[in-house]
Amino acid sequence: MQNQTQRTGWGLIGASTIASEHMIGAIRAQAGHDVAAVMSSSIERGRAYAEKHGIAAAYGSVAELLSDSAVDAVYISTTNELHLEQALAAAAAGKHVLCEKPLALSVLQAQQMVEACHAAGVVMATNHHLRNAATHRKIRELIQNGAIGKPLFARVFHAVHLPPHLQGWRLDKPEAGGGVILDITVHDTDTLRFVLDAEPLEVVGLSQTAEMAKGGLEDGVMAIIRFDNGVLAQLHDAFTVKHAGTGIEIHGEQGSIIGRNVMTQQPVGEVILRNAAGEQKVQVEHENLYVRGVASFCAAMRGEGSPAATGDDGIRSLATAVAVLQACTTGQKTPVNP
Numbered sequence: 638m639q640n641q642t643q644r645t646g647w648g649l650i651g652a653s654t655i656a657s658e659h660m661i662g663a664i665r666a667q668a669g670h671d672v673a674a675v676m677s678s679s680i681e682r683g684r685a686y687a688e689k690h691g692i693a694a695a696y697g698s699v700a701e702l703l704s705d706s707a708v709d710a711v712y713i714s715t716t717n718e719l720h721l722e723q724a725l726a727a728a729a730a731g732k733h734v735l736c737e738k739p740l741a742l743s744v745l746q747a748q749q750m751v752e753a754c755h756a757a758g759v760v761m762a763t764n765h766h767l768r769n770a771a772t773h774r775k776i777r778e779l780i781q782n783g784a785i786g787k788p789l790f791a792r793v794f795h796a797v798h799l800p801p802h803l804q805g806w807r808l809d810k811p812e813a814g815g816g817v818i819l820d821i822t823v824h825d826t827d828t829l830r831f832v833l834d835a836e837p838l839e840v841v842g843l844s845q846t847a848e849m850a851k852g853g854l855e856d857g858v859m860a861i862i863r864f865d866n867g868v869l870a871q872l873h874d875a876f877t878v879k880h881a882g883t884g885i886e887i888h889g890e891q892g893s894i895i896g897r898n899v900m901t902q903q904p905v906g907e908v909i910l911r912n913a914a915g916e917q918k919v920q921v922e923h924e925n926l927y928v929r930g931v932a933s934f935c936a937a938m939r940g941e942g943s944p945a946a947t948g949d950d951g952i953r954s955l956a957t958a959v960a961v962l963q964a965c966t967t968g969q970k971t972p973v974n975p
């Protein structure tokens with residue numbers, strides 16, 4: 638499915654901020670890969686975006702982008718309600734699909750997307766960047782090597798301030814999948830699944846609407862997830878908090894791992910191991926999270942291994958976020974399905 642020059646061309650579905658800030662660079666960092674085209678619902682904006690980023694073609698519809706033979710793979714980063722139909726169209730056109738989180742607005746929709754890609758024989762992945770961080774990979778390795786014994790509890794600190802240039806649909810468009818739970822809780826969940834190598838079973842939660850979100854959306858949440866290895870994980874996610882700092886902690890029978898400033902898009906942060914031997918800062922070799930994630934997707938397109946976060950990972954993180962949303966609405970403990 639590669640184009641004739643054997644270069645792999647990507648089509649951007651959505652002239653988005655995340656593509657301009659991280660993903661165009663991450664694609665171009667891969668040898669033999671480039672961004673061939675961009676699709677925007679506004680062709681004027683699409684052309685301006687293409688010119689700004691040196692992209693050869695701009696289209697005003699997904700169908701036009703998918704019929705461009707220079708496009709072998711698509712990166713979908715539109716608002717969340719559009720991912721489903723765009724992923725289905727890309728799969729039907731035989732293009733590989735790297736899709737943003739949350740994959741869709743419901744678990745059923747996400748399953749449809751993954752099944753369509755599987756049936757079409759194209760690679761499908763979810764852009765959960767955090768599992769590509771050197772810090773989280775180190776935390777997973779420490780746990781697997783028994784550094785803290787049996788893990789019992791986890792705490793995720795992901796209360797941040799949504800920057801002004803992103804204060805749009807996330808805060809006032811429920812129909813676009815706005816709100817902090819579909820935006821941030823999905824990332825926490827994927828990260829916890831990755832570091833713990835365990836699956837969420839059930840959740841409780843309470844959400845908050847402070848001065849930012851409208852239209853019934855939440856801009857803060859505290860939730861607890863029970864995992865199938867017995868771990869209880871506490872999450873604190875918000876758009877409204879300027880000075881909390883981010884982090885993750887895993888507490889086990891024999892020790893604790895503390896990750897500071899690690900719930901971020903940047904290759905930064907530190908990992909501390911505390912156990913009977915005392916406290917030590919663990920060495921990590923930072924690297925660009927998005928470049929690493931795209932590299933695994935490119936390898937999967939060549940038939941080498943799986944993407945860092947698969948479509949199934951996207952389904953599971955979404956299922957947990959949907960359960961948290963439901964728990965916050967009903968006040969009930971809610972099972973995670975699937």
Ligand code: NDP
Binds near residue numbers: 714
């Ligand atoms: P943006 O608001 O920047 O982009 C979403 C859509 O909004 C675009 O597809 C575009 O539509 C439209 N848009 C963007 N800028 C403008 C503008 N100036 N004027 C008019 N319309 C505009 O969203 P994000 O980039 O923040 O998020 C996009 C997706 O990526 C979401 O699914 C989000 O959850 C995910 N995301 C993932 C991150 C990660 O680290 N994995 C980080 C941030 C976001 P059109 O293309 O039709 O022009």
